[in-house]
Every structure is written in C-alpha cells, then in structure tokens.
Amino acid sequence: MKLRGLSPVWQPLCGECSCSLDSLYGSMPASHEFPRCLWRSLGNMETYADVLLVTANVGSLFDNVGEIQNEWLRELYKTIHSHKPQFIALHFQEVGGKDYMANMGHAENFFWIIESSEEMKDYDRVCIYVDNQFQTEDSFTALGSMYFIHKTLKNIQQYDFNVKDFKAVSGQTKHVGSLDGVSTVEKEKFPKNFWPDFKWSRKGFMRTRWIIHNQGLDLVNVHLFHDASNLIACKSSPSIYSANRKNALRYVINRISDSRYTSLPFFLFGDFNFRLDALSLVQHLSTSADVQTVKKDSSNEVEKIICEEKDNDHQVLLHIEDKLFAYLHQAVFREDNGRALLKYDKEVAVFHDVIREEDIEFPPSYPYSEEYTKPTRYMNTRCPAWCDRILLSHTAQEFIHRGDDGDKSLVYDTLGPNVCMGDHKPVFLFFSLKTNDH
Template sequence: FPSSYPLPKFCVSSYFSHTLLLTDFPETVQTHKPHFVALHCQEVGGKNYEASMAHVDCFVKELLSSEALKEYSRARVYLDENYKCQESFTALGSFYFIHDSLKSIQQFDFKAKKFRKVVGRETCTETLEHTPMLEKEKFPQDYFPEVRTRRTVDSFDLVNIHLFHDASNIVACEKSPSVYSGTRQKALGYVLDRITDQRHERLPFFLFGDFNFRLDAKQVIESFCSTATVQTVRAADTNEVDKLIFRETENDRKVVLQLEKKLFNYVNQDVFRENNGTSLLEFDREPSVFKDRLSELEISFPPSYPYSEDSSQGKEYMNTRCPAWCDRIVMCPSARDLVLKPENEEKSVVYDNIGPNVCMGDHKVTTASTHKTRIELPCV
C-alpha cells in the first residue's frame, strides 16, 4: 500500500449465536458498511457438539448467501469441527469478509512465511492443523485454545481466544484474586508470548473472543453484603461448603445473596444494568495485569454474560454467575495507535455490544468498529 493509504472501516466481533449470525449480524454489517469484517466465535456447534455440529455448515452457507454480504466476494471461514479428536479440538470459528471496494488484500502464509493475495471465498473445516494460512494451538489441559490469522488491510494479526471459566462460585469467592483468575492470567500470558515471539515478524495484533474475565467475586460480595451475616451450609457426605446465604441483620433477615456452585442469586439484579453496570468496573481487575502489553477501549456497555437463554427475556441475566464482561476486544499498543491517532475524531471508534433486546444465548456480542480513520502505511 502507498503511504497515507486510508485505513478501511472495519468491524471486529466476538461470540455469535445462530440467531445473531443470520439476523442481527447482517443487519449490523448493513448499518456500518465496513470494508473489512472479522468475526470470532467460540463453542461452534454449541455445548452439545455431537448433536449440533452437523448444522454448522448449513448456518455458514446461509450466512454467506445473505443479502448483506453480497458485496463481500472475498471471504475466509475457518471452523474447527473435528470434535472427535479431543486432543486438538478447540470449537473455535473465525470468519473474515472483505468488501469489493478493497483491492490487493493479502493474508499471511505461516508455512511459506509470506503474504498471499486473497481471492474468492474459501471455507476450511476439521483439518485446521494442516492449513498454512493460520496458526491453531490448543493449550495443555489447564489452558484453553487460540487461533491466529494475519492480514494486510494494514498488516496486523487477528487472534481468536477462549479462556477457562469459573467452575464454582463458591471457589471463586474464596480469595482475591480467585484461583480461576490465576489460570486465565497464565493462559493469556502464554498467548501473548506466542504472538510476540521470534518465529515471525512482530506485527500489531487484535485479540478478541471469550476471555471469561470475571469480576473479583470476593470483593463484589463484600461490597454487596457489607452489613449482612452469612450462613454456611455444608454437604452432609463431604463436609464441603455447599451453599452460602447472606442475610440482612434487620428487615426480617431478608436474603440478600444466595451462593452455590452454579448459583449467584443477588436480590438486586438492576445494579448490573444501571448506567450499564459501569460502577462495577472497579472489580474488573483481570485485564490490569496486562496493562503494559494490552490496551482496550473504554467500556460503556453492560456485562456481556450470563444472559437468560429464554427467548422472551433478552435483557435479563441468569442467576448462575455474577455478571461480568467476559467477551472483550483488546489490542497491543501499536494496534491501538492504528485506530486512535490523535488527529482522528474520538467518535470514529465504537466499542459496544449489540442485540441488547435479543436473546442470543448466554453471551451478548461485543463489537468494535472504526470510521474515517487514516494512517501511514509502509509500502508492501
């Protein structure tokens, strides 16, 4: 690209359900009209892979044939569908759409170590390990997977990631930070080291997917239940803590919070929606460990998880976990510089989630899009 080439409008999103893929996602594309779209999915095929994976190919065909994408004649779709090989199965899906107005777009061949021109639409499934156009890696047992592709809209890496969840609310609130937070920190550090190692030229990168970042449960509970008394219920057979019940000291000892392994039933769910729940960002501490390596736009949208899976309750959270901003779009400092140059208008970049009134599974979709941005690019 020549110097001062205008950076195309682009949109990156993470975690899409079938409903959103075929309705809200095309609508979002039509609204923003991006030149380049990157869509990262986790748990492709749903939680029951064996029963649902057979439908994924149909979803992809419907998506590619949608009216909103007719001007995106170049596309790359990478789906890890090989659930029978658990040693390498990641359940990740990465979709990339390039508008016809963009010329000479190239993608990096990790095997040949050079860029290749992107032509037509291609879908790759199951054999991702043998695809030279991406790097796929499943972490050891205590990690979760990641997939990387590299493109030249400007030259940058796009990384799809899915980190470890909180298996038990009881365990999560035992200490601050939680043991689960430590596991995610270790895994994310591993990914960052891999992205920035010496195997390939180091480029700006965008990292987006389900990080499973959670609020500091111990600190949240202490804030919510500062004047409450706690009743501990133990399992009869193991004597392990089975339930924590927090009651007001007055007001007929009303239950404020009931906590179990997969229950987080707080009396006032509105706190997670008022002012988009941003008063709780002080407890969103997991990303701060990487503040020197990762950057994120300002969060001004509600926690992305766990929403009700009842189709009539698109705005409601489930009482299974403490709501948190699990689905994120982060970038290295040089990638941030690409989209937030001082001369650009602040409103040219939007960081939000979509489908606030739509049931799309237990996650809402996090998106970032840029408009009217110009950057200096070296010749390629």
C-alpha cells in the same frame, strides 16, 4: 477530510514546514519558496480502512437450534449495515454448543447462511476457518473465524505461515475440519497441564495475519477457561480460575510475539471468561447483611453461602452455590451499564504492559437469559461479567483513527442489547484503521 477507504492527510516531513494545505492555494509572495520536504509530503497519503471486529460465543445458538438464530443474524446484519465496514472479522467460540457431537451439522449450516446471505453479497472475498473435528480431542477447540472483504477494499493480503510470506486474497476459501495443514491459520489447544485439577475442555486460540493497505496485523480468536464453581471463585482474590486465565493469556501473547515470525500489531478478541473479583464483590454486596455458610453433612466443605438482610424480614439478599448466583437487586448489573462494578473487573489490568482496551460502556456480556422474552435479564447461574472482549496491542492502538468528540468512527459495544442473543451478547469494535497507501 476523510473519504471511505482513501483519505489524504497532508503531513509536512520536517519541523520547518508549518504551511497547511490551505496555504498552498492562498495568496503567496512570488519570492516564497517551500522547502523540498513539504513538496515530498504531498505524496505521503494516509488512508483509512473501516474495520468491524466481532466476538461471539455462539454455544446457545446450537443448544437452542432455531429459537435464537434468526434474531441473532438480524442484529449482526443491522450492525454491518449501520457501519458499512470494508473488512469484517467474526470470531466464534463454542461452535456446535455443549452437545457438539449432535449439533455440529447445524453449526456448519450457520456459517453457510452468513456466507451466502444477501446482506453479505458486496463482500467478494471470504475466508472461513471452522475447527469442528471433535473426534481429535487433543486439538479440538470449537473455534470458528470468518473474514469478509468488501469489493471497495483492493489492497489486502493474507499470510502463509508455512512459506512466511503474504499472498493476495481472492475469491472464497473455506476450511472446515481439524485445520491441521492449513497454512493461512495457526491454531492451538491449551495443554492439559494448564489446569491439571479441572476437566480438559475446548479452549485455545486461532490466529490469522493480514496486510490492509500496507498495514500488517494479527487477528487472534481466543477462548479461555471459565469458573467451574462460584463457591471456589469466592475463596480467594484473585481466584484460582483467574490465575489459570492469566497463565493462558500470557501464553497466547508470548506465542504470537515469539521469534518464529515477525511481530506485528495484534487484536485479541474472543471469550476470555474474565470474571469480577468474586471475593471482593461478595464482601461489598453483603456489607449490610448477615452472612451464613452452610456446609455438607458428610464433610467440612461449603455447600452454600446465604446473605440475609438484617432487617426487612431477613430477606435473602444473595444466595451462592456452585452453579447459582442469585442476587436480589440484579438491576445493579444493568444500571449505568454496570459502571459501578468495573472496579471489580481486574483481570485485564495485569496485562497493561502489552495490551489495551477501549473504554467499556456496555453492561456485562454474560450470562443472559436464553428465554426469548427476557433479552435483558441475567440468569442466576453466574455473577454477571464482561467475559467477551476485544483487546489490542499498544502498537495496534496507534493505528486506530480517533476523530473529534461525537465522531462515530470508533464504537465498542454489544450486538442486540435488547434482543435475545443467547447467554453471551456478542461484542464488537468498529474503527477506522490508519494505513499508508504507498
């Protein structure tokens, strides 16, 4: 039996009690006595809160102002209407886009449109955090997080990191700026020494902490480093970029698990920039091809990698440059949701000691064409990859309700699979959070 927001599940408190709820109402011998622990269990109510987590790199929305936004929002609202969550967490990366100095005003308007929309009117409590203070280079992350609480969800609190205590959530709170001094959010930009050989960029994490029906959890917005050069990514396995991301993610996990605060189950969702293992993948894609490396005249540095088919008039199968990854048979990344390529998606595996992920059954989330008429086509700039992910701690996984096969109580998918959403397809996880309503 599952009721929206409140579902009693009758659980005996000891092994001697094998009686089900139905047997309480059946014909029982007058002399039969139920153990006291069964009667106590009648007050042990397990409840569910329906939760929607969304991660979206929205840089394209502001680099192409007005061209994509309306369809993007329509797909978001459609997903919310379909699943009817009681708690929504939206984690955004690259707020303001690449030209954030010019576009940050558009970004603020984007948040306002969502906050004030008719589709969100039944969410009577809203918490918004936008790091838009690009003038403070040492701390600017371009991260934004929005949290919406439905009017049917009564028992919810948010953590104050200064006083180290939870407080009831009421009304609408909006924090826009550097977020320094905002006590309900913890934000960090990764230090420069994480990648001394590369340009320092807007990468970091932002954490909020919640209690939903007595179940505490951390929600962490993450943006990790990208692959600056396809050619460098192909040099080693794992690549130097993968190693940088590994160090940064380990840093985030250590920070949210350290002794400053009590550790809680956590969800990490954002643009992790995870890439397929390029060296192994290129070797696989070019097994039946002639591989040629073209070097610059002035140095011994590789400028291009060109793989030509041995027959078929030596058609170019794969062409790689710093910012070019052109593969002739691009459909392989979409067929069967790219399942054949998941074996090259290795970056999460090294963290399986602390985090898990639901099965991926959607195509790589990046880099989609930004042309309105080509919503399912990938750009030839990078190798398609599952950059945008929702990861969770082992303890968080225990609190996800899993129904029978065919039950739609858990969905891990992309928003707008057939609509232009920018270069990143947003990724969402909908689930019922098991809580205890004591």
